[in-house]
Amino acid sequence: MYRETTIVADENQNLAAKEAGDFIINVGPQHPATHGVLHLVITLNGETIKKVEPHLGFIHRSIEKMCESLTYRQFIYVTSRMDYLSSHINNHACALCVEKGMQVEIPGRAKVIRILMDELTRIASHELWLGAMAMDLGAFTPFFHTFRERELINDIMEETCGARLTMNYIVPGGVMQDIHPNFQKKVKDFVKQFTSKIGEMDEIVTGNTIFQNRMKGVGILSKEDAVSFGCTGPAARGSGVSCDTRKIFPYEGYEKLQFDEILENGCDSFARYMIRIREMQQSIRIIEQLIDNIPEGDFQAKTKAVIKLPKGEFYQRVETARGQFGVFIVSEGGTTPYRIKFRSPGFSNLSALDHMARGSKLGDLVAMMGTLDLVIPDIDR
Amino acid sequence: MGQMISLSEISKIIDNWLRATFNPTWTLIIEMVIAGVCVIGLFAVLGLVLVIMERKVSAWIQIRLGPNRVGPKGMFQSMADTVKLLVKEGLTPDGADKFLFNLAPLIAIVVAMLLMAPIAFARDFQMWDINIGVLYVSAVSSVMVISILMAGWASNNKYSLLGAMRSGAQIVSYELSAGLSIIAIVILTGSLSFNEIVHSQVDGWWIFKGHIPVLIAFVIFIIAATAETNRAPFDLAEAESELTAGFHTEYSGMKFALFFLAEYVNVFIVCAIGATLFLGGWMPFHIGSWQGFNQVMDYIPSSIWFMGKTFFLIFLIMWFRWTFPRLRIDQLLNLEWKYLLPISMFNLLLVTAMAILGWHF
Amino acid sequence: MTGSTIIFYLLALLTLVSAVLAVTSRQIFRAAIYLLFTLIGIAGFYFWMQYDFIAAVQIIVYVGGITVLIIFSIFLTQQAGELLPKQKIGRQVFAAAAVFCSFALVMLQMINHHFTVTADQSTTPTIAAIGEKMLATTEDGYALPFEVVSILLLAAMIGCIVIAMRPEDTLPNEQDLQQK
Amino acid sequence: MSKGLPLWGRFGGGFMFLINYIKTVFSTVKSMLVGMRRTGYYFTHHKEIITEEYPDNRETMHLPERFKGEVVMPHDxxxxxxxxxxxxxELACPNGTIKVVTKFDITPEGKKKKAIDKLVYHLELCTMCNLCIVxxxxxxxxxxxxFEHSVFDRxxxxxxxxxxxxxxxxxxE
Structure with missing residues (x-):
């Protein structure tokens, strides 16, 4: 069809699959459709997608290997750099896993602060996703409107944790510093603003006919497929798979809180979209339950300066904004882990992309990637 | 009416002076040169104004300040951008068809220039009062698609090719409903000449005296015009989230600037045509028998009326762009073939009935 | 030599050069673009003769319609970027002879035809006149040819739709796509 | 766009199709207008603008006191x-950002006392994780x-x- 200038990453495989009339285009690693350095080799038939092959590794930093040379206090900061949009939650998982090995009971105040931070992070992540999702579909304005609320969360984080993106606030034994005196007031202000402004998204995004037509019936991922691809988080809950770690394996006192696990049965992009919108409201609900009930006390348990984990294997999973995040630590009894392994949600969710995208149009691929909410450093680590 | 110095007066003075000084051939040549210089000047001004307008509109919609560094309130930002584009290297990719690659932006800009000819900018101020003005515009604007197809193919880039194919399908389809909504007005006025169309609205703009059918035609025209100029929500040819930049992915420097300029000038032209057909061109706004009000309206120069209406439509198109998400290619064609075209055909029947029965004012 | 003549020769040059290039170019896409310029040149002639309506129709039909279709079909063909093979010498000679014969025929007609100069200024047709002529059922009206052409186009359109329509069961379903 | 019957579908469904068709058109137009009203609101309400003019507001801009910009050592x-x-x-730092170079001072009592000669801090390696402070x-x-750490030479x-x-x-001590 065209003068052959294709750069095919994996030549043999692609040439074997290439038929007459196939049109191979590369999306990424530098491309506005990918929110990071993901490389997709897309085989097209006209505008219709025949195959999508993700090529990974452009931002691989071997974080797991790096962690093996760092002590149990030090390695947590690296995990903020994986899924940088839910860095608190990543830190939380690591801290929980280390605490499991240390067998310390952390104070109630620290627990509540951690949950509050997690939920704020979740809202911030979903806000960014919502804007980026709309931008993938060609609407620029929602991006700036959602950033207005996200900015408030970032300000809260900056005041309490001292950073806006990679906080390194949750440490083994509790949290690094006590919350800032303004914290409660600011969070209440945020909740007020958020609930008054989230309706605007219905006007310019959710209710828009073009948007609905771009989302409904697009990127179908059936319940069975979602399970077999190992999808978690909103991507799986959009297909009706109940997989909220906060509900099925509660940690840190989530079992005492009143909130719903959001499930949609649409299996399409719109279901995954609605999941995230409704999850933000559940996060607000959790924050409202906790913000006035932060118990007094220490923000950190008394721990030794140098943490040593007993010999053994420890695993902890949490629910990040994208799905289930797991930390697996093998300890030989020293100050550094012998082996560490992260189960990142983005990697499994990405694997479903090819299945979802086949047979749909090129424009919808971007929407599907949007609804999977891929964060590339999370996939590559 | 008590006209002050209007554009037509100025042009008449220049014309008389030239005729008195030179022989007719030289007069014609000099007038052509003046017209050419004016068009190029208008292009430059339009490019500068529309770019800064787009950026400010988008900024305010997006709760931002927008450009605010260069000049007062950032008003000279687009000049700085132009200088940047001028001094940038114009790259030609190695595998490109160099002749066609360099020709495509020129065609885009020449087509935009040709489209300027029959537009009535003010009372008695028109470069070429061609008696088939409307047909001329739809004919010449159909050449626009060639430049996009050419750019897309000659770039030797797959994104460009996809963008060009999309754009071709899109423009060819939307020309139909744009044409049909223009024909609605042509039926009501019984003329294809812009001048006569404007004069037919002396007792009221068509959008007011044409009832609902003309309103529908106007809405369809605006939608089709947005699609024909490749602007969001119909910017599939560029679709930056899917195709990087579509047909002009490989263009840089001045060649890109020409495409960019042509896009904005085309927006201006379709809005000018919309203003002429539906909003009375340079006709001032009159309300029935309010003599005082009408005289005040008459006192505003006709060129201001024309520009005001045109820029209102341009603002409308920009408002669309910063509100709506982009359509998918099949939805785009569905919208045209399943909605706009049947509706405008039915609407055309209504308009014809209205014109025959004389139901309009 | 007046300005009008200069414009005529310029248009003729554009038309002829691009026509020759359209035939001789070995890149099919470029040939289509040269053809486009030929057609634009012809439209320019109509404008030059002040037959604005025909000029506009020429541009709409040939430039906006036919050339776009040609370019589309080039896009959809395999190896559009390749150079076309060189024609055999015999074929070239035959083509040249055919071109010469038709050129001679046209020239013969033109020489034998006696052009009469009229002082009639009403040659510039108004739109109303064209419309009335088009729909007139009198002897020199064009209602019947107009309708015949419309029916022909309608038939062509229906034929296109029938060809383009695939029965539902031959459409590739989800399973087929997955197996690929 | 509509999920109704195709236009050439059964005649009996034709009327329902037409109703659905008109409904689709109206709901589409309505949703567009709702969106445009919202963006139009922001276009006309400039008080909602939230952007800051960063380099101009250096004087008035206040970062929270916990903001982690760089490690400094306060002197009285x-x-x-x-x-x-x-x-x-130095031990707490995950990246080797801090190097402590020690020397021995002689105290007035004539004893040797360990003290710092230099505390070298590599800002280019620092990830602002706050572990050293803790x-x-x-x-x-x-x-x-x-936070304005850019320099021409690392x-x-x-x-x-x-x-x-x-x-x-x-x-x-």
Whole structure:
């Protein structure tokens, strides 16, 4: 069809699959459709997608290997750099896993602060996703409107944790510093603003006919497929798979809180979209339950300066904004882990992309990637 | 009416002076040169104004300040951008068809220039009062698609090719409903000449005296015009989230600037045509028998009326762009073939009935 | 030599050069673009003769319609970027002879035809006149040819739709796509 | 766009199709207008603008006191700091950002006492994780609220935190 200038990453495989009339285009690693350095080799038939092959590794930093040379206090900061949009939650998982090995009971105040931070992070992540999702579909304005609320969360984080993106606030034994005196007031202000402004998204995004037509019936991922691809988080809950770690394996006192696990049965992009919108409201609900009930006390348990984990294997999973995040630590009894392994949600969710995208149009691929909410450093680590 | 110095007066003075000084051939040549210089000047001004307008509109919609560094309130930002584009290297990719690659932006800009000819900018101020003005515009604007197809193919880039194919399908389809909504007005006025169309609205703009059918035609025209100029929500040819930049992915420097300029000038032209057909061109706004009000309206120069209406439509198109998400290619064609075209055909029947029965004012 | 003549020769040059290039170019896409310029040149002639309506129709039909279709079909063909093979010498000679014969025929007609100069200024047709002529059922009206052409186009359109329509069961379903 | 029957579908469904068709058109137009009303609101309400004009508001801009910009060592007016040279920060740092170079001072009693010669801080390696601050037993170092760290040469990012000629504060062990 065209003068052959294709750069095919994996030549043999692609040439074997290439038929007459196939049109191979590369999306990424530098491309506005990918929110990071993901490389997709897309085989097209006209505008219709025949195959999508993700090529990974452009931002691989071997974080797991790096962690093996760092002590149990030090390695947590690296995990903020994986899924940088839910860095608190990543830190939380690591801290929980280390605490499991240390067998310390952390104070109630620290627990509540951690949950509050997690939920704020979740809202911030979903806000960014919502804007980026709309931008993938060609609407620029929602991006700036959602950033207005996200900015408030970032300000809260900056005041309490001292950073806006990679906080390194949750440490083994509790949290690094006590919350800032303004914290409660600011969070209440945020909740007020958020609930008054989230309706605007219905006007310019959710209710828009073009948007609905771009989302409904697009990127179908059936319940069975979602399970077999190992999808978690909103991507799986959009297909009706109940997989909220906060509900099925509660940690840190989530079992005492009143909130719903959001499930949609649409299996399409719109279901995954609605999941995230409704999850933000559940996060607000959790924050409202906790913000006035932060118990007094220490923000950190008394721990030794140098943490040593007993010999053994420890695993902890949490629910990040994208799905289930797991930390697996093998300890030989020293100050550094012998082996560490992260189960990142983005990697499994990405694997479903090819299945979802086949047979749909090129424009919808971007929407599907949007609804999977891929964060590339999370996939590559 | 008590006209002050209007554009037509100025042009008449220049014309008389030239005729008195030179022989007719030289007069014609000099007038052509003046017209050419004016068009190029208008292009430059339009490019500068529309770019800064787009950026400010988008900024305010997006709760931002927008450009605010260069000049007062950032008003000279687009000049700085132009200088940047001028001094940038114009790259030609190695595998490109160099002749066609360099020709495509020129065609885009020449087509935009040709489209300027029959537009009535003010009372008695028109470069070429061609008696088939409307047909001329739809004919010449159909050449626009060639430049996009050419750019897309000659770039030797797959994104460009996809963008060009999309754009071709899109423009060819939307020309139909744009044409049909223009024909609605042509039926009501019984003329294809812009001048006569404007004069037919002396007792009221068509959008007011044409009832609902003309309103529908106007809405369809605006939608089709947005699609024909490749602007969001119909910017599939560029679709930056899917195709990087579509047909002009490989263009840089001045060649890109020409495409960019042509896009904005085309927006201006379709809005000018919309203003002429539906909003009375340079006709001032009159309300029935309010003599005082009408005289005040008459006192505003006709060129201001024309520009005001045109820029209102341009603002409308920009408002669309910063509100709506982009359509998918099949939805785009569905919208045209399943909605706009049947509706405008039915609407055309209504308009014809209205014109025959004389139901309009 | 007046300005009008200069414009005529310029248009003729554009038309002829691009026509020759359209035939001789070995890149099919470029040939289509040269053809486009030929057609634009012809439209320019109509404008030059002040037959604005025909000029506009020429541009709409040939430039906006036919050339776009040609370019589309080039896009959809395999190896559009390749150079076309060189024609055999015999074929070239035959083509040249055919071109010469038709050129001679046209020239013969033109020489034998006696052009009469009229002082009639009403040659510039108004739109109303064209419309009335088009729909007139009198002897020199064009209602019947107009309708015949419309029916022909309608038939062509229906034929296109029938060809383009695939029965539902031959459409590739989800399973087929997955197996690929 | 509509999920109704195709236009050429059964005649019986034709009327329902037409109703659905018109409904689709109206709901589409309505949803568009709702969106345009919202963006139009923001276009006309400039008070909602939230952007800051960053380099212009340097004077009025306040970062929160916990903001982690870079590690600094506060000195009092007598040019004294609180660092004992215990290297706890160096050990706590995951990246080797801090290097403590020690020397031995002679105290007035004639005893040798360990003190810092230089506390070298590599800003280019620092990830602002705050672990050194937490690890410091004598609160000698803290985070500063600076953030404009760009320089033309990366060697300028290697800093010595203690002032030349500074001494340890009395009473800090």
């Amino acid at each position: 007016e007598k040019n004294e700091h609180r660092c004992t040279g215990c290297t706890a920060c 690890a410091c037993p004598s609160d000698a170092i803290k985070m500063a609220q600076t 060697s300028q990012l290697t800093k010595v935190l203690n002032n030349p000629g500074s001494k340890i504060m009395d009473g800090v």
